[in-house]
Amino acid sequence: DALGAAAVDGWCEIALTVPYGADLTAALDAALAPRTFLCGHEVTLADLAAWAALTAGAGVGRGSTGPDLSGAAHAARWYAHLNSLAAFENPGMALRKLSMPARAGGSKGGKNKGGKGGKKADGKGDDDGGCPPLEGAVEGQVMTRFPPEPSGYMHLGHVKAVMLNNYYARRYKGKLLVRFDDTNPSKEKEEFADNILKDLIKLGIQPDVVSHTSDFFGQIENFARQLVRDGKAYMDATPQEQMRDERMKQINSSFRDTSPEDNMEIFDKLVKGAADAQHYCLRAKIDMSSVNGTMRDPVLFRYNATPHIKTGTRFKAYPTYDLACPIVDSIEGVTHALRTTEYDDRNEQYDWLQNAMGLRSVRIHSFGRLNFAYTLLSKRKLQMFVDEGRVDGWFDPRFPTVQGLLRRGVQVPVLRDFIVLQGASRRIVNMEWDKFWAKNKQALEPTAHRFMAVFKDSCVPLDVEGEGVPASDGEIAAKTIPLIPKDPSKGSRALRLARRVYLEGGDANSIAEGEEITLMRWMNFVVTGIEKDAAGNAVRLVGRSNPAGLPKNTKLKVNWISEVPEKSTVELAEYDHLISKAKLEETDDFHDHLTDPSEVLSMAYGDPLLNSVNEGDFVQLERRGFFRCDRAYSPEAPARFIMVPDGKAKAMSTLSGAAVHR
Numbered sequence: 001d002a003l004g005a006a007a008v009d010g011w012c013e014i015a016l017t018v019p020y021g022a023d024l025t026a027a028l029d030a031a032l033a034p035r036t037f038l039c040g041h042e043v044t045l046a047d048l049a050a051w052a053a054l055t056a057g058a059g060v061g062r063g064s065t066g067p068d069l070s071g072a073a074h075a076a077r078w079y080a081h082l083n084s085l086a087a088f089e090n091p092g093m094a095l096r097k098l099s100m101p102a103r104a105g106g107s108k109g110g111k112n113k114g115g116k117g118g119k120k121a122d123g124k125g126d127d128d129g130g131c132p133p134l135e136g137a138v139e140g141q142v143m144t145r146f147p148p149e150p151s152g153y154m155h156l157g158h159v160k161a162v163m164l165n166n167y168y169a170r171r172y173k174g175k176l177l178v179r180f181d182d183t184n185p186s187k188e189k190e191e192f193a194d195n196i197l198k199d200l201i202k203l204g205i206q207p208d209v210v211s212h213t214s215d216f217f218g219q220i221e222n223f224a225r226q227l228v229r230d231g232k233a234y235m236d237a238t239p240q241e242q243m244r245d246e247r248m249k250q251i252n253s254s255f256r257d258t259s260p261e262d263n264m265e266i267f268d269k270l271v272k273g274a275a276d277a278q279h280y281c282l283r284a285k286i287d288m289s290s291v292n293g294t295m296r297d298p299v300l301f302r303y304n305a306t307p308h309i310k311t312g313t314r315f316k317a318y319p320t321y322d323l324a325c326p327i328v329d330s331i332e333g334v335t336h337a338l339r340t341t342e343y344d345d346r347n348e349q350y351d352w353l354q355n356a357m358g359l360r361s362v363r364i365h366s367f368g369r370l371n372f373a374y375t376l377l378s379k380r381k382l383q384m385f386v387d388e389g390r391v392d393g394w395f396d397p398r399f400p401t402v403q404g405l406l407r408r409g410v411q412v413p414v415l416r417d418f419i420v421l422q423g424a425s426r427r428i429v430n431m432e433w434d435k436f437w438a439k440n441k442q443a444l445e446p447t448a449h450r451f452m453a454v455f456k457d458s459c460v461p462l463d464v465e466g467e468g469v470p471a472s473d474g475e476i477a478a479k480t481i482p483l484i485p486k487d488p489s490k491g492s493r494a495l496r497l498a499r500r501v502y503l504e505g506g507d508a509n510s511i512a513e514g515e516e517i518t519l520m521r522w523m524n525f526v527v528t529g530i531e532k533d534a535a536g537n538a539v540r541l542v543g544r545s546n547p548a549g550l551p552k553n554t555k556l557k558v559n560w561i562s563e564v565p566e567k568s569t570v571e572l573a574e575y576d577h578l579i580s581k582a583k584l585e586e587t588d589d590f591h592d593h594l595t596d597p598s599e600v601l602s603m604a605y606g607d608p609l610l611n612s613v614n615e616g617d618f619v620q621l622e623r624r625g626f627f628r629c630d631r632a633y634s635p636e637a638p639a640r641f642i643m644v645p646d647g648k649a650k651a652m653s654t655l656s657g658a659a660v661h662r
Helices: 002-017 022-032 045-057 073-084 091-097 156-171 190-202 213-229 240-249 260-272 321-332 341-356 379-387 402-408 412-422 433-444 505-510 608-612
Strands: 143-146 175-180 209-212 233-236 281-284 299-303 317-319 336-340 363-367 370-372 429-431 449-451 453-455 460-465 477-482 492-497 500-503 516-519 524-532 538-546 560-562 568-575 599-606 618-621 625-631 640-644
Touching (some): 022 073, 045 073, 143 321, 156 402, 175 190, 175 213, 175 321, 209 213, 209 321, 213 233, 213 260, 213 281, 213 317, 260 281, 260 299, 281 341, 336 341, 402 640, 429 433, 433 640, 460 505, 460 524, 500 505, 618 640
Parallel strands (some): 370 429, 449 618, 460 538
Antiparallel strands (some): 233 281, 281 299, 299 317, 460 500, 477 492, 500 560, 516 524, 568 599, 625 640
16 A cells, blocks of 8 residues: 555654654644554554654653653553553564555565664665655755746646655755746747646745746856867767667767867857758767766757747757756756656766766755556647647646646645655655545545535436425425534535425435435435336335434435525536556557546536535535535536545445546
8 A cells, every 4th residue: 555655654754853842742643633543543663653753752761751742632642552552562573573554665664674764874864765854955955946847737747746846845944946947949838837837826835936947048058168168069960860870879970079169160050040050969978888878978959940938039049958957956056856767867967967067066866756547647648638629628627737636626735745645755656546535535524515416317306295394385494404414513504495306316216115215414204106107217206204214214315406496507527537548558549548438517406505606615415425616606607516536436325426436
C-alpha cells in the first residue's frame, strides 16, 4: 500500500525533524483525535518514531518521568497505551520485530535501521522515501525553483514538482522561485503562462520570486560565446537525422574541430538570423565516446524565427533548456534543483556546463515521477485530445490538469498532504485513483450539505396519504431537518412534503406490494398498490404512512423528491477515465484505448434549495454521492453538478449512477 507507506514515512520524518515541544505535541494530538494509532489499525514504525521522539525529548531515563502532554488528551492516551505494550519495554527489539507497510522506497521497516529521513552511517540523509533532508541545506539560505514551460496547463506531474519545491522552501525558511522556461517560442503561449500563475494561486502556493528564462537571454548568449572562445562549443550544420545517427554511433561530427574563431563568426551570424547560418546549431564539445548519451555534444543554441511571447523578434536564436537551466539556476541563486529521475542522465551534463562556464554549482535532488492509472500526463497527447474535440478544453473534468482536477472536486489540502506524504523519494510511484479519492471524500464529509435528487427520465411517482401527509395537493408543508445529519450544529433546512413524491425507477421496480419502505428524512410508508406497464415496469405506486414505523425495520431506504412547483431541475455530470487501459505502453496508440462514453449527462429533479447552491460549492446527494456545483442556477440554464469520485467502483448504495462511479 504505497499511500499507507508514505503516511508512515511522513510521520517518521516529522518525528526526526520537528523539535520536541508544543508543535510536535499538537501535531500528534490532532492526528490521534479520531484514531488509536498514527497509521492504520496497528502499531507501525510511525508510532515508534513519534514515541521515541517524545521519550527522548522529555529526557526519560535522565530524571524525567515523561513528556508534558497536558492539554493534549489524545496524544496522552496514545502515549500511555504504547507504554502499556510489552514491545515498548524494549524499543530496540520492537524496531526489529515491527511489521509495517512496504515503504515508498520498497524496503521493510526492519531493514532500514536509520528509519525514514534519518541519518545513515556516513551522516548523510536517507534518500529512499518520504521527504528527506536536502543535502547541504542551511536554514534561511535555501532557494528551490519550479521551472514550468508555458506550453500547456499545469497537470499532476507539475503539481508534485511545485509542491515539493514549496515544501522544502518553507521547511528551510527559504525562497521558492517560479521561473518560466520560455526557450521555445514555437510551443509557448501567453494563455498557458497566465493559467499557470492562476493555478499556483488555486493551489495555495505563493512564489517568492517569479522570473522568465527570457529575462536572461542576453547573459545566456554571452556565456555561449565564452564556451565558443574556450573551444568548449562549436557550430554544426550536420542535418538533424545524420546528427542523431552519429550521436547514437558515437561518431564525431565533421564540424567538431572547427577553430574557435570560425565558430564565433558563424555564431554571430546565427544570433542575428543571417540566412547562411540558420541551418547551424551550437553544440557543446564534451565527449562523443561517453556511455552517457547526454554528454555526446548536446545542442545548446538553434535558430527559430517564431516571435517570442515576451521578447518578440528581438532574438533570432534561442538557447536549449540544457544550456539555459544550469546558467539561470546559478545566476538566480538556486541552491537545490529538484527534478524527476527522468533527468538523471542529464545531471552529469548540468554539472559539466556549470564547471565549463565557471558558474556557482547547484545541488541536484532527484525524485520519482508520479503516475496514476488510466491517466495521461503527456502534454502532447493532452493537446491532441483538445485539438480533436474529445474534451471541452484543458479545464475538462476528465483532464489531469489543475483546473480539470479542481472542477472534478479535488480538495487542495488533500492533494498537498498526498504529495508530501508520498514524498520526494527516487522511486517512481504508480498510484490507483481509489486511494486518493477515498481521502478526498473524507475532507468533504464534514462540510457538504445533504440534499436529494432523482433521475428525471426514469423516476416513478408514489402517491401517499395518511397521518403526517399534507391533506391536499395545494397545501404547503415542510419538515425541518439538519443540513448535515451527523452534525446539527451546521444548520438546518426545510424538507418539502407533498402527497405525490418521485422515486428512482430502480427503487420503484424493486418494491413489492405490501412492503414497508422508508422515505429518507421523512418517515415510513407501506406500499399498498403498484401499477405496471406491459413490460412489467412500475409506473405508479400508492402508499400509506406509518408514523410509528422505524427506519431500522425496513430493507429499503430511498431518496425521493416532492412534487412541488419549487422543485429544481438540475443537470448531473458523471465522468469515467478518458482511456480504458491502466498504463499505456510506448507502442500503444491511445486512440485504440479510449473510454466510450467517458461523459454522461443526466437531468434530475432535486430539492428546491439546489437552485441556491453557488458555483464551487459541494453537496451530497443522498445515496448517490458528492457533487461539486459546476454552474449555478440561472433563468437561462439549470444548475449543473459534477459527481466527485469517492474511491468506490460503484455508487454509495444500491442506487445506480448513469456512468461508472470511479
